[in-house]
Amino acid sequence: MITMASPWFDVPLADYERHMTVLGQLPFLARVFGETVRRCGARSALVAGCAGGNGFDQVDESVHLTGVDLLPAYLEDAALKSRGYRLFFSMHSLVPP
Secondary structure: OOOOOOOHHOHHHHHHHHHHHHHHHHHHHHHHHHHHHHOOOOOOOEEEOOOOOOOOOOOOOEEEEEEEEHHHHHHHHHHHHHHOOHHHHHHHHOOOO
């Protein structure tokens, strides 16, 4: 089996979020995520590909959020951002550190 390293593993979260902001996607996705969780009345949500936790701050603290991402560094950043307002924040990486 041939395996290749993905260039995504080398993209700093700040660069990714800046790119998504320039495209208008970061604020849009945060708003849509928050609205969707509220409309559905969800008590928990699994976010596959959560990156830095964009939009998690749009969700009521009573909702249990689980973030999954391939990049452990992105998950670490999301966990740091969540301190103080997100008590029920679980992080899982699919790649060993």
